[in-house]
Amino acid sequence: MSSIEIMVSDCTESDIIAEDVVNPNGLTVLVRGAVITDYIKKRLTEMGIEKVTVYNSMDNYDNFVNNTSYQDCKQQYKETVLLIKNIIDGLLRGEQLQYNGIVNAANKILGLKNDKRNVINYLNKIRSADEYTYTHCVDVAFYSMLIGAWLNLPDEEINEVIQAGLLHDIGKVKIPNKILNKKGKLTTEEFNIIKKHTILGHEILSKMDDISDGVKNAVIFHHERMDGTGYPFGMSATFIDLYSKIVAIADVFDAMTSDRVYRKRKTPFDVFEMFKTVGVRIFDSTILNTFIKKISPYYIGANVMLNNGERGRIVYIPPRDVLSPIIEIQSDYLDLSIQNNVEILSIGG
Ligand SMILES: [Fe+2]
Missing domain, CATH: 3.90.105.10 (Molybdopterin biosynthesis moea protein, domain 2)
Known part of the structure; x- marks a missing residue:
């Protein structure tokens, strides 16, 4: 072109x-x-x-949008979901983790680095509560790739951060399904069991020498938070490494913008708002700001449904105020920084 x-x-x-x-x-x-x-x-x-x-x-x-690279992206996503499914099934049967499959998938996902629009468009489309366990790992790997690229990390490091995304929740194979898939609120005891997926995941990988320490660390530390409120150790900022910080943001962004059996997804703008309030205390602020600044312009052009029942299209997002996009409704423009009572209910479609 x-x-x-x-x-x-x-x-x-x-x-x-x-x-x-x-x-x-x-x-x-x-x-x-x-x-x-x-x-x-x-x-x-x-x-x-x-x-x-x-x-x-x-x-x-x-x-x-319907070009071959979009199709490549879709194909790669689907293949990776299948791979994760096979790896998880294998682990459940007591087999060894197929690490070479993870490396191959990470290489292919890295190959989409210069095609961020198709990656983001596709990630926005495939929001479904089905097969969340598998799709979530792949989503986190794709978002981790984007963040690594936006931070200008060398390709070898982006590759590892993708691996970390793919494997971050692998310890969940050791958590009973009835707790993982519970629709209602978890009891403290059940939540304590879920928290163990970090340590259990690390145990699965610990004896595999091919896997880098950075990847292993992200598996155990991706729920640690900068202010020490995370788990399993409640570590403070200085001890949390780069891959763990990247995967933490990718993980939360994907979880909040995905439909779950017990709740509807939130819009990226709802998540940006959380990131800019609570998020600044619990996530690395440089990585967080880079993520918000770099991903937000990709939502220009998206169709939205507003809380007043109107449908419109995002025509502009001020880079200094990403929470206040300009929405075109028929031939009128609505500035969400002025219209305080209007909110975006859903995006896409
Ligand atoms: Fe996790």
């Missing part, structure tokens, strides 16, 4: 951004694949951005 740099004033609606657009403060305002709208043209002009790079010879947006 070829691209061309043009004046913002010459952009037409439905032009597709080919290179990320950064504002004069260095914040990303639009990511590759965003579609130009009148509102975006207005905002870019207000920011003093004169030129953007857009794809040329593009029939329509469907050509961009």
Whole structure:
């Protein structure tokens, strides 16, 4: 697909951004694949951005999203879910963990590093309470890959952080299903049993010399929190390592934005709000801010349902105030930073 740099004033609606657009403060305002709208043209002009790079010879947006790399992403996701299923079934039968399968899957997921839009689009689509045990591990691996890439880690480290995502909850094979899948509130005793999945997971991996210490640490420490309120040890920030901090954020973001048998999913904006309040105390703030800043522009263009019953489309997300997107409803624009009583109920669809 070829691209061309043009004046913002010459952009037409439905032009597709080919290179990320950064504002004069260095914040990303639009990511590759965003579609130009009148509102975006207005905002870019207000920011003093004169030129953007857009794809040329593009029939329509469907050509961009239904391309082969989207299919590759979907294929890779499905293959990895199957792999995790086989690994878990194997462990339940008392077999050894097939670590080479994890390494292969991590390599292939790493191969999607430059295709973040398709990865994020796909992750947004496959929200289902079925097979959560398997899909959650794969989701966390994909989100961990994105975070590793946004932190500019070397590929070997991103590969390991993907492995950590795939394996983070592996200790759950040793937790009785009736506790794991319980629909009601867990008793303190049941929650204490669930907490053991960290130590049990580490036990499964501990004798496998091929697996790096970083990956093993993330399995045992991914529920540790920066203020010492996590488990199993209640460690403080200085003792929690990088992979554990990345997987912790990927884990919570995915769990909150997924449908569960006992509750509906939350929107990414609800999670950003939690991240910006409670999150700053319990997660690494640099990684958290990078995640919010980098992932939020990908929600521009998403369809939303509001709490007043109206449907609209996100046309812009201010990088300094990601909790207040601008929503287009028919030909009106709603600024959520002004309309305090309006909230996004659901996103996508
Ligand atoms: Fe966990």
